[in-house]
Amino acid sequence: MSEPLRPSDPSRIAHFRLLRRLGTGGMGVVYLGRTDSGRLAAVKVIRTEGTADDGFRARFARETELARRVESPWVVPVLGADAEAATPWLATAFVPGPSLAESVAAHGPLPVRSARALGGMLAAALADVHDAGLVHRDVKPANVLLAVDGPRLIDFGIARALDDTVLTASGLVVGTPGFLSPEQARGEEATPASDVFALGCFLAYALSGRPPFGTGEPDALLYRTVHDEPDLDGVGDESRDLVAGCLAKDPDTRPTAREVAGRLAEDVPDGASWLPDAVARMVATRSAESLALPGIEPTVVDEAEGGGEAAAQDGPEGGAPPTRRRLLLAGGALLLAAGGATAAVLAARDDDGGGGGSERPSYVFGVHSTGGASAAPVSGPSERAARLAVAEHNADPGRAYDLEVRVRRDRGNATSAREVAGAFTADRNVVAVLGPVAELPMRAAAPVYGEAGLAHVSSTTGQQDFFLHSPHSSFQSGTPHSALGSWIALHALLSKQLGRIGVVIDRAGGTTVQDQGTLLVTQWREVLDAEALPKVVAEESDDAPEAIRSLLASGVAAFAYFGPLDGTVGAARQLASAGFDGPRWMAHQHYGSPFPRETGPAGEGWYAVTSAVDASALTSKRATAFTRAWQRRYGGPPEPHAAEAYDSVRMLLAEFARTAAAAGGRRPGRAALGERLAKIAYQGIARKYTFGIYHQYDSNGSGWADGTFVHEVRDGRFRQLGSLSDLERASAAG
Template identity: 70%
Template sequence: MSETLQPSDPSRIAGFRLLRRLGAGGMGVVYLGRTDAGALAAVKVIRGESAGDDDFRARFAREVELARRVDSPWVVSVLDADAETREPWLATVFVPGPSVAEAVAAHGPLPWRAVRVLGGLLAGALDAVHTAGLVHRDVKPGNVLLALDGPRLIDFGIARAADDTALTASGVVVGTPGFLAPEQARGRPATSASDLFALGCVLAYAATGIPPFGTGTPDALLYRTVHDEPELGDLEGESRTLVERCLAKDPDARPTADEIRRLLATDATAAPDTSGDWLPGPVARMVAARAAESLALPGIEPTVVDEPAEQAPQDTPPARRPGRRRLLLAGGALLLAGGGTGTAVWAAADDDKEPSGGGGRPVYVLGVHTSTGTGNAAVSRACERAARFAVAEHNLSPRRSYDLKVEVLADRGDVNSALEVARSFTADRKVVAVLGPVAEIPMRGAAAVYGEAGLTHVSSSTGQQDYFVTSPKTSFQSAAPHLALGTWIAVHALVTGQVARIGVVIDRDGGPTVQDQGALVSAWRDQLGAEVVPRVVAERTDDGPEAVRELLAAGVGAFAYLGPLDATVRAARDLATAGFTGPRWMQHQLYGSDFPRRAGAAGEGWYAVTSAVDPSVLATRRARDFTAAWRKRYGGTPEPYATEAYDSVRMLLAEFARTVPAGARRRPVRADLAARLATAKYTYDGIARTYTFGELHQYDNSGDGWTDDTFVHEVRGGRFRQLGSLAELDRAAKADS
């Protein structure tokens, strides 16, 4: 949303009084401004090197003049600009609604009726931009704002000139990977046809909730845009045909903006009224609420106090966005074992009675956001058990000033049900933090809801970072990124002397997780200097066995199948039947799965490289005490991912304790917990690894010691057995040699 002005900000620019900060980046700051007549404007001030570049100023002035010629109600109008002042600035009409990216993240895919209106009006907007001699270059969900009377295209032409000082340079990629055309991905100039490809990406995202070329690193997205077919989900019929035409690799095969506008023409696209009925109800209410909030003058935020039970709770103010630097979380004091207690206290933590708040103590709730379905059931159970274990420890302390209880809600693995769970937790003012979601799609959707409510949550089992786009303040991720885990397979091969010509199957039915782990291909080739024979299996094609046969025929000496459980089990059987005995790796999320039982003898010897630990085989006192207490409480050793969930909960609870006002006479402010996590300057030493966080609130594996925190598991005797960390295996190999 917006932030208060900083002391260094001007109070006025030309005829605009500045009210709030709307955003900031490397090129400058965007402010919410108001004219003396009361009209609101978005005022972008250019700072840094571009402000002193004469060529930039000339291009800026030229494109401002061109943009003034754009005549469309669906493109934000230029109100005023000055390219000659010390810091060039540009003012456009302010649109208070959310972007398409925010709306889809908060409420799921839009119905085709709304997408049809969206596409028809945006096509009209692009037609006007192209007629004026401009190419937008960066049409994406974040650059399309929603208003009750239709969408608005922002950040066109001028904004690209402001953000890129070498737009015409050969080979420069300008735009957002995943939403730009193949010719842009190859570094060629953008044309009007490039904007139409991007429009197809926006429509696909709006209709399915998933970017058509997935998520991941920029180079992976650029590769998929050039070589892969888009993922269009449940789109069918004429709607699918139109989007596929927009996403044609050949620019000449794409429809024009005017053709799209005519194909999607309806009474609504001609002139939507201000009722917002072209949007689904939840999105229309979001647009109206955002407009009301943005139009309100800034005021003093009230102190939050405990309300009587019969009163509706007040909203807490959102946390300020943390600076973009390494975030080091938690400390040694968070471990009970570090404080002189051990098995005795942990083993006593088996009291599941609900706290009653006796002795005048308030009761706060830790939410656990799990998922149903066979793919997520085991991790969900581990997270729930870990949360109950940690909360029971807290409630055993006789010196506690408040009690804790656990509430578990499960989504169905999709965006809509994840949003329902997140809304339930955020609506309950007693919920002070959430562990989860446990799965990728729910994480991407629900994070925006948690972010808007200022409710801190930590996912200990997801590994993608795109949640940060819609929730940059309260969402944290304590699991290692999938991208890193793919490359760690190469590290394992290196330290154990198993580098050979490798066949890598990337089975797209495994979703974005295995696509990210495709980084193994470049790591094996570029870092190990060894040959790679890759094969990509498209979704719903059942081409996995053919890919395995092709790689065996190519004479590979090592093998990695990165795909879902069923396909990996089948690959194991096919390799065993062929007599292949070289090293074999699976994708990391299959650790702890039913792979050993289902693959049987064919699964013996397969590796999983992951940051998840089996603490029962560690020799440290912390791991031994934790394992003994868990065994006493649950009747077995900690299951996969339980240790990481426990560490994450302990981290949340320790930092929450520091936000509780003395005497517990006032309710803790929700946003304070995220602010503490984002600004803390210490690390958290967990049961088996140290947690640090990067600038996107993700687990940071870029520093020293990550090889001590990464573990190799091998299928032996029908189950996963931990061989050791990468560092331990490296030391053992060096000792043997």
């Protein structure tokens, strides 16, 4: 996974010619470089903001020298570094294979033999790291690359020496939540035992395809790492004791990396047959691509843009060197000069009544949906919204191309989600995709879309863990789940329904509702300065009724239940039987669900705070036009989640039209659409869509309250009370 150089990127660092961008991290940009002899390298260029610190360069030089000490076949070697350059850099050998994270996302967990072989080689690598006096501190699937002859541990960007007690501030959490130790989660010093804990997380992920402490918000992951037992479902009996030992909460009871390597030594193969065929093909494909990389033209950073030593490189004698930006501008002028003739040709084609000219081109818009009754409340509206938006496009007599909708449904699991994404990406006529509509398919399919550069937008998911595998093609137009959980507190404040609240976090609802419940309790206590009594219900238990009875006995005045639909329905019935009539909130995912029908009178008065709007309750021109169009086509008012799906499709179509126009009549490249989406501000029916750094709906701006709505169950259906902004204005007026 890489991307072209940007206009401001240099073309050379020392003796490395830069070819592509491999990624951007907290320390800087990593480039793919090549020496004059043809050797490839990963060149990390450090961000200049931190280099002004007097101690930074000394630390950087010291850590580089320590990294050179590591002698292991499974650790990428350091090829060069310069801590004193205007822009410090570090080069290591380039490994063209995928990371374990990419492999699992594309093909699922490794076979037991492959996973244990990988664990044995990685444990040996960590033992060599520790012998060199280093602690890696960020062992995770994205930092282990797979090659035919074994793995390679990369990224010593936050590694520290064992005898270094100054460089780490007390209380600072360094590493990746979900793959760091309890002591790191508490902000304590990392030791070799911390790397072993991360190795246990890594092994569990390789064997099961899931992190042992789940996914979600960093704070929730840190909490579960410290307090919860790991989920080792999917880890077979032959490996469970070893993994559990690595994941011991007490670092003193964990085995050493060398001991883990010894226990897995018999699984490490002598030859190159340790990878399953599908992953071996990924490695071969990446290797072939790296050999076929073309040369690039000399480019540098202007003095005014980047300055420093780089501006003197690669320029012709006696003049300032041309930048990539200048070359692109010059090429753009040539295209503009030819534009009149091109436009005339296109116009002639359109005006020619078919007697010799070609027909209007046709493209496909995909909808990645999910089958089954449980997904129907989001799948159905999404599919219908796409058909409406595309029909409106095709009704325009001045359109430059036709569109058709193609719906493919997964079965709600990772394998079928990847199959659907693979079918869409293999069809070159597919220009964009709405969906996936559910969390697990979104997480599984995003890497497939990302590999192909096919832009897709999900309007009904809200977890951002897709971004690691698809940082350029995957987008979410739905508000992050965690934000909506905390905004219940704002609704309580605006509606003057404060007081002691009982919060049931039913873990059968997954990590999403756990994160929501945790954040609501925090907001209620720290922001509203009110009392919150949380109760956690274990999966596959019947503890929910007792938790509710306990909260009622404590005299709570408000109630929130975060869990699956059946648990929420049961909670509503129990509260109604007890005569509780205080304010009650459900997880926002249940808006549009059968909750009102299944609870009957017991569900009356429950709230859902969500970014999904009932457009028929709005009076704006956009909402009115959408509602009328929906009624004409489908014979009723828009369903829950329809407006956001419609907005997402219209946004994709608008930006695709711009990429098609920029392509000058040729089929536009897929990657161009994702680049456009990352920068847009699109006004939808009820809110403006912009995307944050993880391509999530940006809820940090000033307009989020206008696009967050409160729905109450009344008369057997969800009824919209208004946006949070509406309620705030009403509260101020009252």
